[in-house]
Amino acid sequence: MKRTTFSLLVVDDDEDDRMIIDDAFLEIGYAGQVKKFMNGKMLFDYLEQIDPSFYPSLIVLDNTLPKMGAEDILTLLKESPAYQSIPVVVYTTSLSPSRQEKLLQKGVYACYQKGEVMEKVIELAKQLRELAESNSPKE
Template sequence: MNGHEHSIFLVDDDEDDCLLIRDAFLEIHTGTKLVLFATGQDLIDHLTTLSEDELPSLILLDLNMPMMNGYEVLQTLRANELLQCIPVLILSGGSYKNAIKECYRLGANAFMSKPSSFAELIGILAETHAYWLKTVRIPSTVGTAPDLR
């Protein structure tokens, strides 16, 4: 990746979903740091403070959030040269054809529906972790703290 231990940033305004995802990652013992954000704006604000080595390996993004929705977050990330190579996976409660198409059009790397059981969630996150953080390689980002404003 870019020379740091793996971290995943989860952006979801649903506290229960965040806790379930956190518990699922603990269950699969990835050793990956999971950082939670309740809003897209919180994520953007935090990213502007990070050095290259502190950028996440992966972003899991919900679509339906107040203030700045997932589409807007995705557009902001993809418009920034320093952040556009970070894989962004949509993890949404719905799987509507138009939403899926729009996410890919805006540059999402994957679209996943939130599963209905904890066991399914563990399976999806284990596969996600193995693929995105162990199997594939992404270009390193260059520079210092990104300017998203």
């Protein structure tokens, strides 16, 4: 049985935001490569049950998540030898320059602002797809 692999994992507790990003990835023909989670626990439960050969090429985190925020998730990812090489980006409604700098110092690859119009979300989806594809292992 062939397992489905996902190039990109998105963690966002807001259902509307998950639907919007889902629509954007659908629009660019990449929806089948994206798996979404509502919180960090679900992300780690998923990562722990898959073979390392199925690890994603990119993890996208909302900055403000309940219980385990982006910084907490990032710390756990970067401290784990199994996950530390997976690039992480933050996708959020608002982010102060000092908070962004702190996340970048902790190992976030990039920070992106959530788009208010669908065209901007589609452009971001394209950027995230390119980043995930550039980090995919070459066969």
